[in-house]
Amino acid sequence: MKKPLILVTNDDGITAPGIRELIDIMNGIGEVYVVAPDKPQSGMGHAVTIHSTLRVEKIIIDKGPQKEWACSGTPVDCVKLAMDQLLPRKPDLCVSGINHGSNSSINVIYSGTMSAAIEGGIEGIPSVGFSLCDFSYSADFKSSRKYIELIVKNVLDNPMPEGVVLNVNIPKAEEKELKGIKICRQANALWEEEFDKRIDPKGKTYYWMTGKWVNHDKGDDTDEWALDNNYISIVPVRFDLTAYHALEKIKQWNFII
Amino acid sequence: MKKPLILVTNDDGITAPGIRELIDIMNGIGEVYVVAPDKPQSGMGHAVTIHSTLRVEKIIIDKGPQKEWACSGTPVDCVKLAMDQLLPRKPDLCVSGINHGSNSSINVIYSGTMSAAIEGGIEGIPSVGFSLCDFSYSADFKSSRKYIELIVKNVLDNPMPEGVVLNVNIPKAEEKELKGIKICRQANALWEEEFDKRIDPKGKTYYWMTGKWVNHDKGDDTDEWALDNNYISIVPVRFDLTAYHALEKIKQWNFII
Numbered sequence: 427m428k429k430p431l432i433l434v435t436n437d438d439g440i441t442a443p444g445i446r447e448l449i450d451i452m453n454g455i456g457e458v459y460v461v462a463p464d465k466p467q468s469g470m471g472h473a474v475t476i477h478s479t480l481r482v483e484k485i486i487i488d489k490g491p492q493k494e495w496a497c498s499g500t501p502v503d504c505v506k507l508a509m510d511q512l513l514p515r516k517p518d519l520c521v522s523g524i525n526h527g528s529n530s531s532i533n534v535i536y537s538g539t540m541s542a543a544i545e546g547g548i549e550g551i552p553s554v555g556f557s558l559c560d561f562s563y564s565a566d567f568k569s570s571r572k573y574i575e576l577i578v579k580n581v582l583d584n585p586m587p588e589g590v591v592l593n594v595n596i597p598k599a600e601e602k603e604l605k606g607i608k609i610c611r612q613a614n615a616l617w618e619e620e621f622d623k624r625i626d627p628k629g630k631t632y633y634w635m636t637g638k639w640v641n642h643d644k645g646d647d648t649d650e651w652a653l654d655n656n657y658i659s660i661v662p663v664r665f666d667l668t669a670y671h672a673l674e675k676i677k678q679w680n681f682i683i
Numbered sequence: 684m685k686k687p688l689i690l691v692t693n694d695d696g697i698t699a700p701g702i703r704e705l706i707d708i709m710n711g712i713g714e715v716y717v718v719a720p721d722k723p724q725s726g727m728g729h730a731v732t733i734h735s736t737l738r739v740e741k742i743i744i745d746k747g748p749q750k751e752w753a754c755s756g757t758p759v760d761c762v763k764l765a766m767d768q769l770l771p772r773k774p775d776l777c778v779s780g781i782n783h784g785s786n787s788s789i790n791v792i793y794s795g796t797m798s799a800a801i802e803g804g805i806e807g808i809p810s811v812g813f814s815l816c817d818f819s820y821s822a823d824f825k826s827s828r829k830y831i832e833l834i835v836k837n838v839l840d841n842p843m844p845e846g847v848v849l850n851v852n853i854p855k856a857e858e859k860e861l862k863g864i865k866i867c868r869q870a871n872a873l874w875e876e877e878f879d880k881r882i883d884p885k886g887k888t889y890y891w892m893t894g895k896w897v898n899h900d901k902g903d904d905t906d907e908w909a910l911d912n913n914y915i916s917i918v919p920v921r922f923d924l925t926a927y928h929a930l931e932k933i934k935q936w937n938f939i940i
Contacts (some may be wrong), residue, residue: 431779433814440840466734468733468734469730469731469734470728471727471728471730471731471732471733471759472728472729472792472793473726473727473728473730473799474728474793474892475726475892476725476892477725477726478724478877479881479889479890479891480890480891480892481887481888481889481890482861482888482890502728502793503892505891506878507875507876507890508879509876509878510877510878511878511880511890513707519793532805532922534924535729535798535801535805535922535924536731536759538896539934541728541729541792544792546858548792549871549873572940573734573940576940577938580936580937580938585934587926587928587929587932589871589926590926592702592933593924606938606940607938609933609934609938610932611923611925611927611930612923612924614846614923614927616805616806619763619764619765619766620766620767621737621767621768622763625769630738631728631738631739632736632737632738632847633736633737633738633739633768634736634737635731635732635733635737635760635763646886658790660739660933661924661925662925662926662929662930662933663924663925663926664924664925664926664929665789665792665924666868666869666871667791667792667849667850667869667918667920667921667922667924668868668869668918668919668920668921669844669846669919669920670868671844672844672847672919672921673866673868673919675844676844676849676866676917676919677866679740679837679841679864680837681833681837681864681866683829683830683833
């Protein structure tokens with residue numbers, strides 16, 4: 427059987443331990459092409475580079491056999507450039523991550539890792555974003571290895587529902603503590619910002635964004651619940667943002683001029 | 684009656700004609716606070732500034748009476764900073780735009796203008812993004828003025844469905860050509876990228892992102908259809924990205940380890 431062609435990207439940058447682990451796992455499954463940012467691009471959401479130029483550099487980081495390019499752009503730029511310029515054909519799979527830190531709940535919207543996967547989905551590639559709920563550079567990315575293999579096997583063996591990509595989050599836990607996989611909805615949680623206001627050496631004000639994570643959702647069918655209970659969460663994510671349930675309500679408003 | 688408190692932002696930057704028109708319209712409706720990027724931030728999606736600092740500068744651009752701050756960050760940063768640091772209380776309305784160029788269909792995901800409105804929605808503020816389908820700096824933002832007033836009046840008079848923000852697009856047309864308002868779903872359309880590959884003066888390769896807009900959707904209930912037929916489109920947009928229709932299908936995959 428022909429090996430699947432796999433595009434790997436992330437938002438922490440091409441040298442981050444999370445993507446190196448994901449590349450290693452994918453090398454056991456298919457023919458791997460890596461197009462990833464040349465520097466950290468966390469929190470870039472679905473940003474694209476439209477007013478400036480992009481660079482890509484073919485590089486060698488380890489013994490392979492994957493092919494790799496470092497790109498000056500955002501995670502979404504990486505997917506677009508890979509598709510149009512760097513891959514020999516449309517890939518069979520796009521995987522993004524493993525992100526250093528959670529992309530559960532509303533974080534899916536801020537995450538460059540998930541936006542890259544969503545861009546893959548928009549372009550018709552079965553796509554998955556993987557994130558580990560541990561921000562540390564030296565996080566243990568090995569504990570979930572067999573789960574990542576199982577999820578990717580499923581994505582390759584089953585048709586992905588149209589307009590859907592998968593958001594996979596992995597709890598910070600040892601392998602033996604992991605209880606399995608839960609298919610979930612996105613929890614209703616958010617960041618409540620508290621900006622840290624400081625004065626620079628010239629006496630001018632500047633701010634650091636900080637905040638606390640607040641989960642308003644008590645459901646046991648959410649990604650937050652699954653992660654809190656040591657399950658790996660999979661949320662099927664869509665990029666048709668239409669709030670279909672609200673169409674009829676808005677139509678009843680008075681729009682006669 | 685107490686005037687509503689209105690937060691105005693955009694992604695084209697605080698001096699763009701589109702936001703100046705929107706500020707002028709909002710001054711007739713409420714007490715206006717502007718927190719907008721100090722430079723163009725188109726295509727920034729839902730990016731946030733987490734690894735560097737933010738600045739805000741109180742400025743005066745015209746005779747007011749709005750209060751204005753230029754912010755060094757992304758459109759989403761502007762909303763977050765406004766909420767935590769600059770506004771006297773939670774606003775009654777957040778409006779973003781008027782964007783120079785369409786944010787119909789999948790553009791909602793790439794758009795800084797819409798991401799700012801979505802951030803307002805996440806933070807529980809009734810929020811609307813406005814875009815005019817004309818990229819020109821000197822576009823005619825006046826033709827749709829009474830429609831924008833009517834939409835904002837509706838948003839202030841009716842409860843916004845939970846977890847919903849409005850994506851309003853205005854066709855490029857003279858006032859007398861505008862046929863009214865349509866409530867729509869997001870069309871299934873996308874950008875097909877074609878990168879323009881060039882050689883710099885030092886002999887190294889670089890790329891410009893270009894592409895063509897492809898609409899695969901023949902429905903007459905979409906934003907693309909409405910705009911093509913000189914209607915103003917309103918798509919209710921949600922930020923719970925869960926693909927609920929796909930949950931049961933994915934649960935049937937084999938996740939037993």
